[in-house]
Amino acid sequence: MKPTLIIAIGVFLTANGYAKNPTAQAILESRNGSKTTGTINFTQTNEILKIEYKVAGLKANSSFGFHIHEKGDCSSLDAKSAGSHFHKIADVGGTSKETPGAFAGDLPQIKSNEKGIAEGFVTATQVSLNKINSVEGLAIMIHSGPDDVTKPSTPRIACGVIISKLK
Numbered sequence: 001m002k003p004t005l006i007i008a009i010g011v012f013l014t015a016n017g018y019a020k021n022p023t024a025q026a027i028l029e030s031r032n033g034s035k036t037t038g039t040i041n042f043t044q045t046n047e048i049l050k051i052e053y054k055v056a057g058l059k060a061n062s063s064f065g066f067h068i069h070e071k072g073d074c075s076s077l078d079a080k081s082a083g084s085h086f087h088k089i090a091d092v093g094g095t096s097k098e099t100p101g102a103f104a105g106d107l108p109q110i111k112s113n114e115k116g117i118a119e120g121f122v123t124a125t126q127v128s129l130n131k132i133n134s135v136e137g138l139a140i141m142i143h144s145g146p147d148d149v150t151k152p153s154t155p156r157i158a159c160g161v162i163i164s165k166l167k
């Protein structure tokens with residue numbers, strides 16, 4: 001009887017998000033009349049969240065604000081349904097005039113090539129797929145221009161809800 005019981009507990013824990021390297025994915029939908037689409041894959045390894053992106057339909061050879069926003073709702077045509085940036089962590093260091101404070105969801109910018117494709121990964125430690133500062137169910141956003149804390153943020157051109165692959 002005892003071996004059967006141990007196996008049953010192991011399956012239960014995995015189904016509840018205790019896998020060693022949790023993963024998630026967001027499929028980007030274009031917003032504000034853009035043609036931007038893409039896929040973002042998330043992998044948590046210990047304290048580091050790796051965020052791999054492949055985005056197409058961008059302006060060529062440019063930089064774009066890349067953030068996690070506080071609500072997993074990309075439904076509005078301007079993507080403002082996703083709210084502000086996720087979780088303020090300091091009073092300065094943010095990415096736009098509207099969000100001058102530093103936010104856990106402020107990620108490094110992404111850059112497009114001559115074909116308007118951005119591909120690569122960034123890592124983050126202020127957000128995770130674990131219970132603390134979890135980004136599961138939130139939105140990942142691409143803006144039409146670079147981050148500039150002295151200016152209002154640029155329009156939101158692509159948005160996707162971050163969905164755990166375990167479910």
Ligand SMILES: [Cu+2]
Binds near residue numbers: 066068085
């Ligand atoms: Cu943003």
